Amino acid sequence: MKKLIFLFILLSTISNAQVGIGTNTPNSVLDVRGSLQTAYREVTANATLDINDYYVVFNGTAASTITLPAIQTGTSSFTGRIYRIKNISSQVLTVRPAGTNTFRISSTTPDATITLNPGFFVELVNNANTGTTAAVWDASFVAQPMAQAVTLYGATLKLPPYGSITSRNPTYDSGTGTDVWWLISATPSTYEVSASLSRPSRMTIVYEYQGAMFNLSGLQPLLTVGNSSSFPDIFSVSFGGFSNTTGKTRLTVSIARVDFIGSTAIPATNSNWQGTEFFINALFTKRTL
Structure with missing residues (x-):
């Protein structure tokens, strides 16, 4: 019984502490001193992202669409989830939210889609908005390749x-x-x-x-x-x-x-x-x- 109580106290302490990987003195909630490895997927046609995706590359031979997952609420909410998408093909890639959700690219009218021309890259973050017509994804930045003038x-x-x-x-x-x-x-x-x-x-x-x-x-x-x-x-x-x-x-x-x-x-x-x-x-x- 004493061992179980001690284990419960130890886990409670860790869950509220800073965690260090590669360091014994973390300076943030999660402090990683070294390389970071995340999920990577390459798609060549229409695709829908899910909980297993992070960095996605499109390399298809025809114009295609990548659809983001439907927004969840309550304990199933994934506010703060990040997706990074790059188009390395010679085709046009369209990125869109699920259903009638939209993107919040600026403070003006929300956008229904983001178009990634060849070589372009976008990072998307799920914000705290909810609802079937809300702007639920922030485009933290859209980058284009270095090109001629x-x-x-x-x-x-x-x-x-x-x-x-x-x-x-x-x-x-x-x-x-x-x-x-x-x-x-x-x-x-x-x-x-x-x-x-x-x-x-x-x-x-x-x-x-x-x-x-x-x-x-x-x-x-x-x-x-x-x-x-x-x-x-x-x-x-x-x-x-x-x-x-x-x-x-x-x-x-x-x-x-x-x-x-x-x-x-x-x-x-x-x-x-x-x-x-x-x-x-x-x-x-x-x-x-």
């Missing part, structure tokens, strides 16, 4: 024939996989020729990117129009603006046909172009250093 992104966007398009038209989708641009709308403005005015046929077009939203801060566009047909049509393109709407990036451009304005005696030969072999070369640049 400027990053580049390029795409070729289909240019439709002159006319009105009021909703998404799959005929004019551009790209493959998640690297796809939808044509959302096209608003025409026909040519006008008078004694005091000469204005070409033109269209205002909205494209929507179906991959991860672009960070628009400092993003600069370079746009040109191509023609792979035998038609002599020549176009001028102007940048109308970027916007991030409902989780997607939209690009607005204005296209005008400049080689021919007005019409001839033959109704079919007017500057309202009809070909489908025209396209926009879009190059986006961003200074990173």
Whole structure:
């Protein structure tokens, strides 16, 4: 009986004391003087993290999603749990909480997902928030790899024939996989020729990117129009603006046909172009250093 009482007292003392590993004089609740080994896992497809994960590396061949565990309460709560996630693939990795939970990246509107481009890394900490729609994960930091001073992104966007398009038209989708641009709308403005005015046929077009939203801060566009047909049509393109709407990036451009304005005696030969072999070369640049 005395031995049991002594063991109980000893365990109670240890549970409230500082613990040292590699030292007899710990200076913190847990003081480790040496290397630290934690759980490591490499995934190549969609995955859900659990109590056995800590440092997770994604090395898949297709864009994938890592889902964090559902938040628990009471004695099952894991407030303070840390996950470290790195994308070493050439694909885009999406990290999201379970259900309708969100991330608390700043004091502004919570984020539903975090996008890790190739080489990026994020550390996440479960905070004390609860509820099905709460921002329950803090992003302590998001890091990107050392890179050149400027990053580049390029795409070729289909240019439709002159006319009105009021909703998404799959005929004019551009790209493959998640690297796809939808044509959302096209608003025409026909040519006008008078004694005091000469204005070409033109269209205002909205494209929507179906991959991860672009960070628009400092993003600069370079746009040109191509023609792979035998038609002599020549176009001028102007940048109308970027916007991030409902989780997607939209690009607005204005296209005008400049080689021919007005019409001839033959109704079919007017500057309202009809070909489908025209396209926009879009190059986006961003200074990173």
